[in-house]
Amino acid sequence: MKRSTLALAAALCLLPLSAVAHKQWLVPSATVVAGTDPWITIDAAVSNQLYYPDHVAMRLDSIAITAPDGSVSKPQNPATGKYRSVFDVQLAQQGTYRIANLSGGVSARWDTPESLAAAKAAKDGKAPADGAARGGFLRNATPEDLANKIPKNALNVQVTEGVGRVETFVTHGAPSAIAATGKGLELAPVTHPNDLFAGEEATFKLLVDGKPAAGLEIEIIRGGTRYRNAQDELKVTTAADGSFKVTWPDAGMYWLEASTTDARTSVPQAKQRRLMYVATLEVLPQ
Template sequence: MKNLLTAAMLALFSQASLAHTLWVMPSHFVLSGEDTWISVDVSAANMTFVADKGVSPDNLSLVFPDGSRHKFSQSYQGKRKSQADHQLVQEGTYLIENGGPARYFTMFEVNGERKRIMADKRAAAKELPAGATKVTTSRGQSKALAVVTVKAPNRTALDPKGDGFELNFITHPADYVAEDKIEWQLLMDGKPAAGVKVELSQQDELYRNAAGRQMLETDAAGKLAFTPTQAGRYLIEASYQSAEKTELADQSRATLTLTFEVGLP
C-alpha cells in the first residue's frame, strides 16, 4: 500500500512536528490602501518568530472577506522560511491559514511490526491486512493562522465552521490594542473546548534573558482572555487532546497557532 508506513518512519515524522512550532507572519495586519498586496512568511521554529525551517506553502490559503478561499498567487519555499504574496482586492477581513482539515491515520501491528494506514476507522477496516492487531485510529490536525484587515473589518472569513479545532474571535483582531482585554474561544467540532492549555509568547524573545511566556487555560465555555501591556506581535499556541472515541477515530490530537498584532493605545 502506498499509504502504509512503518512505526519507525512515523516516529521520525512525529518528532519533527513536535520539535518546532508552526507559524505564519503577514507583512501587515491592518491596511488602508486599495488593491494592496500582502506578503506572508511561513516557518517552523523553537523560538517565536525566529525562522528556522522552511515549510511547504502548498497548504497555505487565504479566506477573503466574502468567505471564498484562494491559494496565494505566488509562493516560494526556502530553507529557513517560505514566503507567499497575494493582492487583496476586497475590503474587509482576511484569514490566512496554513494547514487544512483533520487527517486520520490507523496504527496496527502485523507480526510484531507497527505500521499505519492513512485512513479513518471505517476506511481502514477495508484495508487492514489479515491478522492485524492493536488497531488504533487517531485524528490529527495542525494549522497556523493570522488575520489581516483592509479598511473596514468584517467577520465572514472568521466565522467558525463547526469542523475540527477552531478559534472563535470574540474580540475582532483589528481591535487588539495594548491595555485592552482580548477574548477568544476554542472550539472542537463546534463545541467549547474546555481546559485547553495555551502558551502565549511575544516577539523579540531572542533579545531577552527570560522569554516571558505565559500559560493560559480555557474555561468551561472554551474561552480565554489576555490583556497585553505592550504593543507588538504575539503568538498563541494551543494543543488539544482527547481519548473520546467516535465512529471515525479512537483519539484526537490537534494544534493551532495564531499570530496577532497589538496596537498602541
Template sequence: MFKPLLTGLAVVFAFAAVSAQARTSYILPYNFAPTDAYVTAQAATSENVFTPEGALKIDAFQLIDSSGVVTTAKGVTFKEVTLFESALPHEGTFRLTTGNREMRTMQMMQVDGQWRPVRGPGGPGGPGGQGKPAEGVAQTPAQTPAQPGPQTEAKTEAKAQAPSQAIPADAKTVTVKSMMRADSYISYKKPSDTLPPAEGKGLEIVPVTHPSRLFSGNAFDFIVTFDGQPLSGVTYKVSRGGDQYADSSYAFSADSAAGGKGEVVFQTPGIYVIEMSRKWLDGDMSDPRNWSYSLTVEVAP
C-alpha cells in the same frame, strides 16, 4: 482575569505527545495592516516563534473575508519557510489560514487498558507511522534524515536490526492522524465591523475582540471551539516573537473557561502566537485525530 508571567529565560511552548520541545506551526503576515492591495506572509515551524526552521509544505493558503468569500493563494516552498502572496480583492479584514491539514499518522494499540505506539512497520518511524508526513505537507526538521556519518550509520543499522513489535491478538489498534491549523488576521486599509466566519471544523479560536484592534494593556477575548461548539478546559499558551533577544521573555498560559471563554491581556506591544492542542483520547474515540492550532496576532502600543 489571568496574569502573564515574566521570566529571565526564553520560553518555548511545546504541544507534542512524544517531544518535550516540539515546533510551533504558524502563519506570519509581513504587514498586519497593509495599505496596498496585497498581502505577503510566511508559514513555517519553529522552536523560537517566527524564526523559521522548517517549511510548511502547503501549496495553497486561504484568505477569507467578512462575508466568507475565499481567495486562494499559492505558496512557494523553500527548505526553512514557505512564502505566499495574494491580491486583496477589497478593503476590510481577512483571515489567513492553512485550513485543517493532516501532518502525520501513528498506529496505536491498546494493551491492558493503555494506548501505546506500535513500533516497526506501521508504527512510529515505519511506513504509514509517526514521522510519515501527509502528502503535500511539510516534513519538519525533526523528520528530516540527518546527513550520513558514523553515528548516523550506526543508528540506521541498529534500527534496521530492531525487530518489529508484535501486536497481541486481542489488542485493539487504531491509526491516529495529527491535524494542524494556523491562522492570522489582517485588515486592508480599514477593519471590517464583522469578522470572517469561523469554519466550524476542528479546533479553532473565534475572536470576540477584533484581532486588528489589539492594544497593549487591553484584553483580547475569544472563544475556544471544537467543531463549532464551545470547548472548556483547553490549555492555551502564549509566546512572543523576538524573545530570544529580549532581557526577559513573556510566558502565559490558562485554560478556557465555561462556554470556551478565553482571555489574554498583552502588557507590551509585539507579535504573539497563541497555541493549543487536543488529543484524540480527550474527545470522540471514534474520531482518532489529534489537533493543534495557532493564532498569530499583532499588539499595537
C-alpha cells in the same frame, strides 16, 4: 566560536524542553492595510524560535485564504526555500481576511510479534536496545492504507485522526466579522484580532466543531524569543463558555497555541482525534 555565541548556546541549553519545541506559524508583513490595491506577503515556517526560521519551511499545499465575503482562494506567487515559505495575498475586498494552513489526516502505529520479542530481549539485556526490531508507523494514511498496509499479524494497533489549523488575520480598511467554520478547534473572536493593543484586555473564545471548548489551556508567547533567555509565556484556561481573556504586556507579534483530544473521529478505525490550533496575532503599542 565567539564569546557571545557560546553564551547564547549555553543559555539555550538551560531552557526547558517546551521552550525549544518546534512551532508552526504564519506571519504577515502587515495586519492592517489601506489603499485601493493593497497586497501583503506571508512568511510560513516551522521553527524553534519565534519568529525566526531555523528549522524547516511550511508546505503551502493546504493554505486557504478566506476573504470577507467568505470566498476562498489560494496563495499568489508561492515559493518554498530550505527554512521558510513565502506567498502573497491581494486584499481586493474591504474587511478581514482569514489566512490559514489546514491539516488533517490519519496516522497509525503498531507492534509485531518480532518487535515485541526484540524489545523484551533488549529489556532483559540479551540484545542491544538499538538493534531491537521496531513496529510499524503510517503517516497521512487513507482508509485504504489502513486496510492494506498494516500487517495481518500487527498487535496493539493505534489509529489517530489529526485536525489542525495554523492561521493569522489581516484587515483591509474597516474590520469585519469572522465567522466560525464549525470544524475542528478554532478561535472565535470577541475582541477583533486586528484591534489589539498593549496594556488592554482582549476576549476570545475557543470552539470545537462550533461548540464551546471548556477547560483548555492556551499558551501565548511573544515573538523574538531568540533575543531573550526566557519564553515569558502566558497561560490561560478557557471558561465553561469557551472564553478566555488576555492582557497584552507589550506590543509585538504573539503566538497563541491550544490543543485537545476527543473521540469524535470521522474515520471508523480511529479511536482518538487530536485537535490543534495556532494563531499569530499582532499587538500594537498604545
